[in-house]
Amino acid sequence: EEQLVESGGGLTQPGGSLRLSCATFGFTFTTYDMTWVRQARGKGLEWVSGIRAGGESTFYTDSAKGRFTISRDNSKNILYLQMNSLRPEDSAVYYCVRGLRIPDSWGQGTLVTVSS
Amino acid sequence: DVVMTQSPLSLPVTLGQPASISCRSSQGLVYDDGNTFLNWFQQRPGQSPRRLMYMVSKRDSGVPDRFSGSGSGTDFTLKISRVEAEDVGVYYCMQGTHFPFTFGPGTRVEIK
Numbered sequence: 632e633e634q635l636v637e638s639g640g641g642l643t644q645p646g647g648s649l650r651l652s653c654a655t656f657g658f659t660f661t662t663y664d665m666t667w668v669r670q671a672r673g674k675g676l677e678w679v680s681g682i683r684a685g686g687e688s689t690f691y692t693d694s695a696k697g698r699f700t701i702s703r704d705n706s707k708n709i710l711y712l713q714m715n716s717l718r719p720e721d722s723a724v725y726y727c728v729r730g731l732r733i734p735d736s737w738g739q740g741t742l743v744t745v746s747s
Numbered sequence: 748d749v750v751m752t753q754s755p756l757s758l759p760v761t762l763g764q765p766a767s768i769s770c771r772s773s774q775g776l777v778y779d780d781g782n783t784f785l786n787w788f789q790q791r792p793g794q795s796p797r798r799l800m801y802m803v804s805k806r807d808s809g810v811p812d813r814f815s816g817s818g819s820g821t822d823f824t825l826k827i828s829r830v831e832a833e834d835v836g837v838y839y840c841m842q843g844t845h846f847p848f849t850f851g852p853g854t855r856v857e858i859k
Contacts, residue, residue, distance in 0.1 A: 666848075668796075668850075675837075675839065675850060675851075675852050675853045676788070676790075676796065676839050676841070676850040676853070677850065678841070678847060678848040678849060678850060681846075681848070690846045690847060690848075691847065692748075692847040693748070693847065726795060726796070731843065731848075732778075732784040732843035732844070732848075733784060733786060733798075733801040733802060733843055734786070734798065734841075734843070735798050735801070735807070737795040737796055737797070738795065739795055740795060
């Protein structure tokens with residue numbers, strides 16, 4: 632059974648940076664596109680970013696463009712999200728999700744809090 | 748960006764009764780390859796989301812057959828034929844056709 636385990640969340644000040652990681656197990660990571668989705672406390676789901684299986688193409692929501700970078704290490708089966716210039720409105724649980732157009736398996740999420 | 752709307756946003760249902768959630772997109776969701784990438788997710792309290800349906804009407808493994816999806820173009824529907832207690836949660840539609848992908852605001856299903 633596939634597993635996705637996020638880490639790297641925490642508390643940071645506005646303007647700060649964090650790098651989220653998603654370690655994957657139980658499936659052939661190199662053959663799957665991947666996605667990051669976030670959910671602010673008490674709010675709905677927001678699609679953030681996606682990446683093709685080979686890493687050749689990346690996609691972002693408007694609020695993430697220029698500040699977030701999605702990447703992957705196919706030798707380690709790990710997905711990343713580098714987040715710079717963080718704002719209070721970026722505070723959310725960030726989920727790693729397998730797939731892109733038809734995402735299926737979700738991790739448990741990692742909490743990011745941006746506050747002074 | 749494609750805007751996804753859902754109605755109702757709150758849905759109180761009696762156990763054993765049917766429920767229906769509507770999802771509408773601001774643009775058609777047919778992709779260049781002819782597929783329609785409209786997915787439905789269920790998020791139970793305190794849990795990560797779980798996919799129920801993909802490509803409009805394909806039910807995921809392990810999802811009870813009381814769940815069904817339908818629709819085309821810009822109008823889609825998730826139906827629960829007989830609501831059970833375990834169906835309580837928030838349901839989201841999501842389009843995977845036009846980047847950036849987008850979710851609907853969610854419909855909260857509760858038991859009356």
